[in-house]
Amino acid sequence: MRYKIAAAALVFALVAVLALTWSMYAGGFAATATVTVEAPRSGLVLDPDAKVRFRGAQIGRVAGIEHVGDRVRLRLELDPDLLGMVPADASVDIRSTTVFGAKYVNFVAAADSSSAPLRPGAVVRAQDVTVEFNTVFQRLTDVLGKIDPAKLNATLTAIGTALHGRGATMGELLADADRYLREINPHLPALRRDLASAAQVTETYADTAPDLLLTLGNATATSATVTEQAAQIDSLLLDLIGLADTTGAVLGQNEQPLATGLELLLPTAELLHEYRPVLNCVVVGLARALPLAEAIIGGQKPGAMFNASFMYGGEAYKIPEDLPKVNATGGPRCDGVLDRVPGSHAPYVVTDTAESDPYAPTTAVRLNGPSVFQVLFAGLPGVTPR
Incomplete structure (x- = not known):
């Protein structure tokens, strides 16, 4: 009886050791962090316990696969110590080692990934799932089945x-x-720019298409009119030839006289060209002075x-x-006509003429002034100015 109990205890111990070994191998006693991956499909050869990798190293396994509508939800159990190396903005691809090999889940870090690590309980969307060979073969079979x-x-x-x-030749x-x-x-860069510009030009032509069509329609009417008046146009051309x-x-x-x-x-044309701004000054100045002149002469009264x-x-x-002296130069001038400030006076222009000095009214009585005869005939022999 004692030997039977010892044998049973030995068998139980062996079973316990084997169960413990299997549990340790399966990771039953290891702490894990759960992350969920949503993908359009899981692939034909992605099974539970598939590997989860990051930068080629295994960081966990696929714990479960659940179909939700037309999508698949993968539950990943990852090593908490290795999870901190995966950035939070990493993408997920479902790949296979070979054409017929089993698939695995691969985390891919972006080129400008953030420094924040992926947290337990996060949900990541898969970007790509490798197409299986049988899927390609099925599509090819469907295409070939429709060909005569x-x-x-x-x-x-x-x-x-x-x-x-x-x-x-080929x-x-x-x-x-x-x-x-x-x-x-x-x-190619210049070609891309040209194509982009061509699109803009095409849009411009599309916007102006109604006007262009209207112009073509009018041109058609004009052509019809010219065709109907062909005889009159011929006569006009003959008359123009005779006139020529x-x-x-x-x-x-009259070549030489002309x-x-x-x-x-x-010389006259050159002078008019030089003083052409004065023409505008005179016209605008008269227009501005007209209301003042109407007030002076009473308007319509x-x-x-x-x-x-x-x-x-x-x-x-x-x-x-x-004596009169004509030697003024300079110009053209339009001071105080177009840009007059109310209450101001235009500057006096000093010229080389008999009236070079500004007018100054007499402020005192003059006695013994010249007679009218002396004023009219001063300078003649026998006539004195006074």
Whole structure:
């Protein structure tokens, strides 16, 4: 009896050791952090206990797979010590080691990832799931199932016949295409800019299309009118030819007088060109002075309004000091006409003329002034100015 109990205890101890070993191997006693991954699908060969990797190192396993509607939710159990290395903004891809290999979950850190680590309980969306070979084969089978073999055979036969004996030509064509592409590649940025500008130009043409169509419609009506009046236009052209012949004869006879007249007008034209700003000054000045003039002359009423008074007589006309002198230069000037400030006076322009000094009224009585005879005939023999 004692040996039976010892044997049973030994068997129980062996079973306990094996169970403990299996639990330790399966991670039953290891602390884990749970992270949820949502993906459009899990793939055909992604099973529970699949590996979870980051930068090529295993950081956990897939604990469970749950289908929610048309999406899949993966529950990951990750090593808490290694979870701190995964950034919070890392993306997730579901990949496979080979075409037929089992899939695994791979965390991918962004180039400018944040320093904050991924927290337990976080939910991450998978960006990409590797396509299985059987999926590709199924799609290819679906495509081939919709193709008529006879038509496919005819198409391939036609292509083979067209290419038969033209291998050298095809090789040259491919070599030329490769050379052209090599030359075009450096200009791709400029080509992109041109295409973007072409889009803007196209939009501009689209906006102006109604006006262009209206113009073309009007041009059609104009063309119809010209066609209807073709006889009158022919007569007009003939008359213009006759007028040109007559005008040519007249101009030929008067060539030298016309040239002389133009030469004589040149100084006058140059003077008018130099003083062309004064024309605007005069016209605008008259327009601004017109209301003042209407107030002086009474507007539409007859009569005039003015103040009159007696003034002291000025200096008598003297010879040769008061003889006319025309030697003013400078200009054009428009001081105080267009930019007049109310209450101000335009500056006096000093010129080399008989009236070079500003007018100054006489403020005192002059006695023994010259007579009218002396004023009119001063300077003649026997006539004194006083």
